[in-house]
Amino acid sequence: VVIGMTVIYFFSLSGLIFAYIYYKKNK
Amino acid sequence: MVHFSGLDYFWSIAYILLTVFSGVLFYRLGKRSGADFFLAGRGLPWWLPATSNFATHTATDTPMWFSGWVYRSGMYGIWGSLFAGWCAISAFVSTRIFRRSLASTQAEWQTLRFSGLPAELMRGWMAGWQVALNMFIAGWVGIAMGNVCAWAFNWPIWYGLVIFSTLCAIYAMTSGFWGVIIADVQQGITMLFIIILVSIWAAMAAGGPTAIVEKIQALNRPEMLNPFHFTGFVTGDYPLLWLITMIIVPFFGGFGMATHSDWFVEAQRIQSADTIKSASYSIWSGAAAVIVRNSIWVIAVLAFFVLNPYMTDESQYQLAWFRMGFEYFPPGLVGFFFAAILAIHFSTVSGILNLGAMYATRDLYNHYINPKATDKQIVRMGRLWTLLVLLGSFFFGMMIGKDVTKWLFFALWLMTAGTWLPNILQVIWWRFNGWGYLSAWVANLGICWLVVWILPAFGILPDLKDFQQFWLLMVLVALVYLPVTFLTKPDDMDRLVKVYVQTRPIGFWGPVRREAERRGLLQKKEEIDLRAEQEARKEG
Numbered sequence: 401v402v403i404g405m406t407v408i409y410f411f412s413l414s415g416l417i418f419a420y421i422y423y424k425k426n427k
Numbered sequence: 428m429v430h431f432s433g434l435d436y437f438w439s440i441a442y443i444l445l446t447v448f449s450g451v452l453f454y455r456l457g458k459r460s461g462a463d464f465f466l467a468g469r470g471l472p473w474w475l476p477a478t479s480n481f482a483t484h485t486a487t488d489t490p491m492w493f494s495g496w497v498y499r500s501g502m503y504g505i506w507g508s509l510f511a512g513w514c515a516i517s518a519f520v521s522t523r524i525f526r527r528s529l530a531s532t533q534a535e536w537q538t539l540r541f542s543g544l545p546a547e548l549m550r551g552w553m554a555g556w557q558v559a560l561n562m563f564i565a566g567w568v569g570i571a572m573g574n575v576c577a578w579a580f581n582w583p584i585w586y587g588l589v590i591f592s593t594l595c596a597i598y599a600m601t602s603g604f605w606g607v608i609i610a611d612v613q614q615g616i617t618m619l620f621i622i623i624l625v626s627i628w629a630a631m632a633a634g635g636p637t638a639i640v641e642k643i644q645a646l647n648r649p650e651m652l653n654p655f656h657f658t659g660f661v662t663g664d665y666p667l668l669w670l671i672t673m674i675i676v677p678f679f680g681g682f683g684m685a686t687h688s689d690w691f692v693e694a695q696r697i698q699s700a701d702t703i704k705s706a707s708y709s710i711w712s713g714a715a716a717v718i719v720r721n722s723i724w725v726i727a728v729l730a731f732f733v734l735n736p737y738m739t740d741e742s743q744y745q746l747a748w749f750r751m752g753f754e755y756f757p758p759g760l761v762g763f764f765f766a767a768i769l770a771i772h773f774s775t776v777s778g779i780l781n782l783g784a785m786y787a788t789r790d791l792y793n794h795y796i797n798p799k800a801t802d803k804q805i806v807r808m809g810r811l812w813t814l815l816v817l818l819g820s821f822f823f824g825m826m827i828g829k830d831v832t833k834w835l836f837f838a839l840w841l842m843t844a845g846t847w848l849p850n851i852l853q854v855i856w857w858r859f860n861g862w863g864y865l866s867a868w869v870a871n872l873g874i875c876w877l878v879v880w881i882l883p884a885f886g887i888l889p890d891l892k893d894f895q896q897f898w899l900l901m902v903l904v905a906l907v908y909l910p911v912t913f914l915t916k917p918d919d920m921d922r923l924v925k926v927y928v929q930t931r932p933i934g935f936w937g938p939v940r941r942e943a944e945r946r947g948l949l950q951k952k953e954e955i956d957l958r959a960e961q962e963a964r965k966e967g
Contacts, residue, residue: 412552416552
């Protein structure tokens, strides 16, 4: 559970951070 | 240990060459543009994505868990087919809405349906999640092949994982979705032919259908022949609430998007179809083929049961279908059976590799990192990410190893239980906004961890059955996203009017529809569908 969750969170949060940077830059 | 004759080797090697060649053959079409590499140019007739749906949803692990259910529960296990039932509703509801949107991916749909920062955050979150999830699924299916080869040929478990997934990656990398879809057609036909043949052979080996029924009754297991054998409402091995859950989840799930993890695979095929009507037909008929396939499988598993009735180790009896083919087919046909297993395996892994690469390329790379990327750059990035998803699948596959059941537990509840209702609300309710939807996704990952692992481990919550966890997760996650939705503003009305006019969602969209009418934007549905098709052709 810990390993699986860590990998999933890593990718999901990376995508979220990309999106936040893009949104702020565009604004 | 399975012994191959010269003819068996011939069939297996010839089939591998045929599959890789038929995929690579479409190299020129695949590299033409990003829309070609990931959606086959959006111009496919309905039967191509339909066959691809069937082939992709028939994976190496599918006959394993289905055999497990039927061996344990008999005909009651056939209700597992209801999982595919959401397609029957979706084909005429959410499939049409999604196809009209022209979104390449479900992540892109987020920025069409919602507005502002939460829409972008949701797109990034979903794209990252899909990349990781497709690595996991490819690893899961890949290691199932590793387990089959370990049983059949005494190979180390990683041989089957690495060798056959790499062969898939050859044509998924060179031709993209064109290679995947063309290979899927011949794979779908091959596997359906063999599935029918195994069931006929198995029934004959067990003495015919009448003998199977008589032997099951003689074994004092008459309940195995009764699909309506319930042991109580929530108690026993065959609870009625499980069946009710299995009917409600797909039926209402068909009104939403992403209510089942299969949706992401279907969404790619929906957008690859040439018209909205084709998209509907492909989803409906692909799922119908899956349900018919399961019914044919039942015959082989029941025959296996009467021949081997006292098995208690799930890792052994879940190989029922594979054993019927390997043990009862004559030399020569065994090689053809293995070729069909390869077809089952290749179709799923190649599709999943391309899907994971699409989210990484179309959403993370092309939307966030390099919005001005040329088609050449998109195709190059698509190939690189196909390779990276393959390597990620090796990581997950080796971690799963022989613990397939333990990981199934993780796979099912990590994903979609708490977001099932929000996934419907985003389609049918205008007021459900981006912050509400994002909070549902984030809360689902945290709360499912609590409900499924943490609280039972500390004795705070009893060990619940999976369908009980589903209803509990649905309520707990709703306690997060409903307040968030009402405490934050609705999405921008311009965005809502645009998505309403373009996609014509069903349900509670009154204020948006009135605003669209006031602006004089509402046309007949036929005109919208025609325009969507023209735009799709232009892009293709």
